[in-house]
Amino acid sequence: MKTINHLKPAIVILGSIFLASCGNGDKAAQQQQGPPPATPVSVYKVAAEPVTTVDSYPGVVVALDEVQIRAQVGGFITAVYVKDGQKVKKGQKLYEIDRTKYQAAYNAAKANVQMAQANRDKAKKDAERYKNLAAQDAIAKQRVDYALTDLANAESQVAAAKANLSSANNDLQNAMIVSPLTGTIGISQVKQGSLVAPSTTILNTVSTGHPIAVDITVNQADIPHFISMKNNPQAVKDSLFTVQLQDGSLYKRQGRIIALDRAVDPATGAITVRIGYPNEDGRLIAGMTVNMKVLNKSTENELVIPYKSVIEQLGEFNVYVVADSNKAEQRIIKIGKQFDKNVVVKSGLKAGELIVSEGAQNVRPGAVVKF
Known part of the structure; x- marks a missing residue:
């Protein structure tokens, strides 16, 4: 038992010597290997050039020019003069609305104009006669005033009758719907016999x-x-x-x-x-x-680099710039529009700088690269 107790310190000492010798060996091996080798990459020289993107x-x-065709007067469609999708010219007939009542209204208005004109002519003659009699002191001046008043009223009636005739004529003309421009007409929204309302019903579009x-x-x-x-x-x-x-x-x-x-x-x-x-x-x-x-x-030249050289990390864009002693320096850039295989650089780089264009996935910040 005593012999075993004396052997334990000796074993511990030998183990320590062995570990120390191994540690010194690893350090020596590392010193013999030297720094890690340079990482092979391809580089691109940043340059400004005219840029055209799409x-x-x-x-x-x-x-x-496009016009919706609407009826300006109401009634039943009595005729359709064009086919769907047809080429039409300005003023060409498209649709006809029943003109019977509009023709009658026009005839009545025309007769009223003739009646008003006849009354006006009579009042004019009466006024002239009374004026001559008054000049001879044959009638009272008041009677002349009455005659002139009747003439003025007759003139107003003629004007009103002509206005009614113009309105009736417009309605009659609007019962015939014509194309407002030269172009192509669409598919008709109404057929012959359809009832249309003024200003609301869309007949077609040209x-x-x-x-x-x-x-x-x-x-x-x-x-x-x-x-x-x-x-x-x-x-x-x-x-x-x-x-x-x-x-x-x-x-x-x-x-x-x-x-x-x-x-x-x-x-x-x-x-x-x-x-x-x-x-x-x-x-x-x-x-x-x-x-x-x-x-x-672009109005001015812009910096352009290959898009494959850009590394995106957490919403930021980076490239490796080849700095002094060929060491790779990671730099944040702001990019613009992408076109073809390139991208515009808005900030972060200068013309003439070298960046890693291929092999960036093997590069670490501060690592030496060769190209």
């Missing part, structure tokens, strides 16, 4: 198809940009506005801004911009929904 807006095709327009809604912050494009005489030549149809095809004709709405919608902070297009072949139809492609050309 902004996309949902749009609606609208007719520049609209022009050439030229035509597309309405888009843009943020109020973009108003100065769109005003500058509106005033740009090269807008059509530069093809700033291109319509993409629902089948993905592009409308070949080029448009220009013809109007900005009078006010910004306070509820949305947006304004409507109207872009006009020639439409001889009728490919654009009012009511169609399209995608408007708007070229956005």
Whole structure:
């Protein structure tokens, strides 16, 4: 038993010596390995260049001229002169409302005018005769005054009768409904024999198809940009506005801004911009929904980097900048519009700086890179 007690301190001492020798060995190995090797990457030199991006807006095709056809007088439709979807010219007959009572009213008004004119002529002759008699002191002056009053009343009656005749004539003419413009008529909302009410019943709609327009809604912050494009005489030549149809095809004709709405919608902070297009072949139809492609050309050169070099972390955008001694420095940047495979940098970088464009996933802040 005593021998065993003497052996325990010796074992502990030997173990300590062994551990110490192993620790010194690891340190020596680390000193022999040196710093970690540089991480291979590809780099990109930041440069400023002209930038053209394409902004996309949902749009609606609208007719520049469109009129709802309503009856101005009431009655039954007695004739329909056009077919649905037909091309019509201004002044062409479209519908006829039963004209019987309007013709009768016109004839009566015309007769009243003739009667009033006859009474006026008689009063005029009486007034002239009494004036001559009064000049000879053959009648009292009061009688002349009465005759002149009768003449004035007769003139008023003629004017009233003519006004009634004009109103009756308007009603008679309005019983024949004609096209207010040259364009295409839609599908009729009434048939022959239908009863229509004045100013309320919509009979049909006529609209022009050439030229035509597309309405888009843009943020109020973009108003100065769109005003500058509106005033740009090269807008059509530069093809700033291109319509993409629902089948993905592009409308070949080029448009220009013809109007900005009078006010910004306070509820949305947006304004409507109207872009006009020639439409001889009728490919654009009012009511169609399209995608408007708007070229956005920068007025000054902007910093551009490959989008794949950008790292997004917690809502922030970062890149690795190659600093002194080829050490990677992580930097926060603010980005602008993305186009093709590149993105505009608004702040955080300067022209001429090198950034890691490929291999950033293997880089750590402060690490040495090689390229």
